[in-house]
Amino acid sequence: MNLKLIFLCLLLLFSSALFSQNDTLVLANGDRIIGEIKKMDRGVITIKTPYSSSDLKVKWKKVKSIKSDESFLITTTNGERTKTKGLSANSDSSSLSFNNNTPVYLSEIVFIKPVKDEFVSRLNASVSFGYNFTKASNLSQLNLGGSLGYTSDYYSIGTTFNSVRSNQDDVEEIQRTYGELSFNYFLKGDNFLTVQSEYLSNSEQKLKLRMTNKLGFGRYFIHSNQMFLAGALGIAWNSEAYEDTVDENRNSGEAYLALEINLFDFNDFSLVSGVTTYPSLTEKNRIRTDFKIDLKYDLPLDLFVKLGFNYNYDNKPVEGASYDDYVIRTTLGWEL
Numbered sequence: 001m002n003l004k005l006i007f008l009c010l011l012l013l014f015s016s017a018l019f020s021q022n023d024t025l026v027l028a029n030g031d032r033i034i035g036e037i038k039k040m041d042r043g044v045i046t047i048k049t050p051y052s053s054s055d056l057k058v059k060w061k062k063v064k065s066i067k068s069d070e071s072f073l074i075t076t077t078n079g080e081r082t083k084t085k086g087l088s089a090n091s092d093s094s095s096l097s098f099n100n101n102t103p104v105y106l107s108e109i110v111f112i113k114p115v116k117d118e119f120v121s122r123l124n125a126s127v128s129f130g131y132n133f134t135k136a137s138n139l140s141q142l143n144l145g146g147s148l149g150y151t152s153d154y155y156s157i158g159t160t161f162n163s164v165r166s167n168q169d170d171v172e173e174i175q176r177t178y179g180e181l182s183f184n185y186f187l188k189g190d191n192f193l194t195v196q197s198e199y200l201s202n203s204e205q206k207l208k209l210r211m212t213n214k215l216g217f218g219r220y221f222i223h224s225n226q227m228f229l230a231g232a233l234g235i236a237w238n239s240e241a242y243e244d245t246v247d248e249n250r251n252s253g254e255a256y257l258a259l260e261i262n263l264f265d266f267n268d269f270s271l272v273s274g275v276t277t278y279p280s281l282t283e284k285n286r287i288r289t290d291f292k293i294d295l296k297y298d299l300p301l302d303l304f305v306k307l308g309f310n311y312n313y314d315n316k317p318v319e320g321a322s323y324d325d326y327v328i329r330t331t332l333g334w335e336l
Helices: 002-018
Strands: 023-027 032-041 044-048 056-059 063-076 081-090 095-097 109-114 123-134 139-151 155-168 171-186 191-202 207-223 227-242 249-266 269-279 287-298 303-314 324-335
Touching (some): 023 044, 032 056, 032 063, 139 324, 155 324, 207 249
Antiparallel strands (some): 023 063, 032 044, 032 109, 044 056, 063 081, 063 109, 081 095, 123 139, 123 324, 139 155, 155 171, 191 207, 207 227, 227 249, 249 269, 269 287, 287 303, 303 324
16 A cells, blocks of 8 residues: 555656646636647647647637746747746736836737757757559659758748659659758848758759759748738849750849748638749849748648649740649648
8 A cells, every 4th residue: 555655656746847847828718727838839829738648739819828937039029039037927918028128918929939958949840741643544643741940049940842753654754843941040120131042853844953042131021920921032043954855054143032921820720822033133034933832731649731832934944845834732741
């Protein structure tokens, strides 16, 4: 009997040690959630609790009060990024005080992330997969995608990858591969500097390789818990190598203008769409345009289903190549 009692006490002590961090959320309906705040992003706050096997996700607009003694990185709707030790919300006015500054309404906070030394805690990642097969024409299509990012206090680094392969009897393989490496440095007032390197291989446009390196300045025009709207402009250097059947490679300087919108206040749905236009500075009257739109539905266990559409246009393609190309993808994925 004594052994059982000792075991029970040890178990309770162990559980208490695991969840010694007592961050507290009070919801608009009066419910109280105690645990460890993981993050708040895109209008949803995630908290780990001792009484649930999976992290709880709550709409930020349903939170009336929040309290924690931990250190956090906070971003507000005006672009201010602040490191703070401890959070204390006023449940009567739904405002938050930190670092002895003027209180900020909870609705004005768009990002909360615990500041920890662990490298893994600052990572975000996703992977997705899709496969289609049509018996009548023996057509098979494979879609692969992934992303990996790291967010520091004042900058972020990210990479994305998407690949589509289509095979069909008596038809040459069709492939499209896209990759991107980006670095963003956050400035005051919701502005940022951006450096990007993009890779594209596209059989429809006879592209063996297109490498575009970009340097630009961007700004969030809308930065809320319902949507992001951002734009960027800058210069780019475009290098293109074509298939062996095309006796032409091209290098050109370009300007670029980009616009992206991210909508996420639709229950488990979110939508990201962006367009980038590249007017050439060294080739007369040449202009390229890239467009994308992704609709994602979140499933349990951090899984998701995504429907994506990508479109590329070039008003001066090489001889024998198409002016444009597009791909539609349906994938199942997981995200960290």
